[in-house]
Amino acid sequence: MKVILPSPLAEYTGHAREVEARGAxxxxxxxxxxxxxxGLRFRVVDEQDAIRPHIKVxxxxxxxxxxxxxxxxxxxxxxxxxxxxx
Amino acid sequence: xxxxxVWVATRKGLFRLASDEARRAxxxxxxxxxxxxxxxxxxxxxxxxxxxxxxxxxxxxPTVYRSTDGGTSWKESSRPPAFPKxxxxxxxxxxxxxxxxxxxxxxEPGRWYAGTSPQALFVSGDGGDRWEGVRGFNEHPDRxxxxxxxxxxxxxxxxxxxxxxxxxxxxxxxxxxSSGGVFETHDGGAHWAPLNRGCxxxxxxxxxxxxxxxxxxxxxxxxxxDVYQQNHCGIYRLDRAARRWERIGRAMPQDVGDIGFPMxxxxxxxxxxxxxxxxxxxxxxxxxxxxxxxxxRSRDAGGSWERQDRGLPPEQAWFTVKRQSMCADxxxxxxxxxxxxxxxxxxxTDEGASWSCIAMHLPHIYSVEASAGS
Numbered sequence: 001m002k003v004i005l006p007s008p009l010a011e012y013t014g015h016a017r018e019v020e021a022r023g024a025x026x027x028x029x030x031x032x033x034x035x036x037x038x039g040l041r042f043r044v045v046d047e048q049d050a051i052r053p054h055i056k057v058x059x060x061x062x063x064x065x066x067x068x069x070x071x072x073x074x075x076x077x078x079x080x081x082x083x084x085x086x
Numbered sequence: 087x088x089x090x091x092v093w094v095a096t097r098k099g100l101f102r103l104a105s106d107e108a109r110r111a112x113x114x115x116x117x118x119x120x121x122x123x124x125x126x127x128x129x130x131x132x133x134x135x136x137x138x139x140x141x142x143x144x145x146x147x148p149t150v151y152r153s154t155d156g157g158t159s160w161k162e163s164s165r166p167p168a169f170p171k172x173x174x175x176x177x178x179x180x181x182x183x184x185x186x187x188x189x190x191x192x193x194e195p196g197r198w199y200a201g202t203s204p205q206a207l208f209v210s211g212d213g214g215d216r217w218e219g220v221r222g223f224n225e226h227p228d229r230x231x232x233x234x235x236x237x238x239x240x241x242x243x244x245x246x247x248x249x250x251x252x253x254x255x256x257x258x259x260x261x262x263x264s265s266g267g268v269f270e271t272h273d274g275g276a277h278w279a280p281l282n283r284g285c286x287x288x289x290x291x292x293x294x295x296x297x298x299x300x301x302x303x304x305x306x307x308x309x310x311x312d313v314y315q316q317n318h319c320g321i322y323r324l325d326r327a328a329r330r331w332e333r334i335g336r337a338m339p340q341d342v343g344d345i346g347f348p349m350x351x352x353x354x355x356x357x358x359x360x361x362x363x364x365x366x367x368x369x370x371x372x373x374x375x376x377x378x379x380x381x382x383r384s385r386d387a388g389g390s391w392e393r394q395d396r397g398l399p400p401e402q403a404w405f406t407v408k409r410q411s412m413c414a415d416x417x418x419x420x421x422x423x424x425x426x427x428x429x430x431x432x433x434x435t436d437e438g439a440s441w442s443c444i445a446m447h448l449p450h451i452y453s454v455e456a457s458a459g460s
Contacts, residue, residue, distance in 0.1 A: 008145050008146055009146070039164070042168070045147075046180040047168035052147050054146075055146075081146075
């Protein structure tokens with residue numbers, strides 16, 4: 001499925017903002033991305049498997065609040081770097 | 087040829103100032119990690135090549151970058167400091183940011199320590215690539231009592247900082263926790279004990295509390311092992327035999343007081359040290375006193391102090407110097423440096439007698455660390 005990433009993560013993907021990933025949950029998709037772009041997952045998910053405070057994940061424009069949310073191969077995942085400081 | 091490099095970590099990236107041995111002309115390099123918070127960047131004196139930096143972007147989680155070519159290229163840690171995954175229903179902790187970095191003893195090449203927010207200690211055995219928690223501290227049954235709750239922490243979160251290695255014993259470590267106090271281990275981190283007797287904690291009801299203090303900066307002399315600290319409540323020297331702190335800040339001028347964040351020891355003379363007093367009155371502005379910044383130096387282990395402000399702004403300068411933002415180099419005479427929250431770096435090449443501004447217009451400075459030749 002297509003995953004759209006925010007600019008703060010671009011250095012992990014060689015500046016690609018749209019990448020393909022596989023997985024049946026948000027967590028599996030992020031782990032798939034982490035295999036190809038090491039370090040990416042820990043920047044958006046903490047060690048307790050919570051999505052970090054200034055990161056939002058949307059699945060087909062609906063916010064996913066937990067990594068366990070199920071995905072279909074046709075879904076589109078959008079990772080957003082939300083408002084954070086100045 | 088570069089004789090001295092000064093790594094300047096800021097709220098918006100990392101810079102390096104470089105000069106030859108004369109230390110008159112400085113060039114600035116960077117930024118590295120533009121836009122990211124860099125709490126600390128430290129060069130490894132053991133190999134002269136490695137630099138480790140604690141980095142966090144506003145949106146992204148905390149990490150560590152390392153360079154093995156003096157800062158020309160950087161690689162992210164493959165396992166940054168992180169707590170273990172908590173069992174279901176258990177109290178879970180997450181590292182907010184890596185705050186402090188210290189290379190271990192010369193006898194342990196590649197070994198580094200990191201202090202984080204919240205207060206926890208991590209160690210790397212491979213030059214900062216992979217980090218693991220020091221369980222003896224992080225899982226100590228008294229740790230939560232020592233560091234208190236988030237309500238007891240400073241506004242930016244509690245931190246473990248001031249990781250110091252006894253030059254006579256690589257397994258004897260000191261750390262500072264804000265809040266929590268000073269703690270030491272004699273067995274490389276397996277067992278820990280508070281080390282706060284004699285130190286004031288005006289914000290605690292017990293005048294001789296065992297823990298709960300607020301050390302701002304702890305320094306151990308690299309040759310003699312003498313221990314000093316700039317605390318929230320004064321300047322202290324450790325009476326090692328008695329395991330008790332003596333308030334050497336009492337000898338500071340009364341109208342200046344002994345409140346501040348950083349402290350610097352002379353690289354060769356354990357009786358010479360510098361502090362940067364700040365306004366700890368009323369609501370604690372934590373700015374240069376009266377808008378007239380000054381460094382104070384003691385040459386007799388805190389028995390007396392002299393004001394050193396030649397070259398510093400005479401008025402209307404209201405910056406703060408944070409706990410990691412003051413350091414000395416190892417040249418002779420020793421150079422002393424400090425960075426300000428207003429983005430200036432000031433340097434003295436005559437052990438504090440006179441000062442000049444060697445960088446300005448940088449972002450808010452979090453740390454300043456000198457290194458020889460890199």
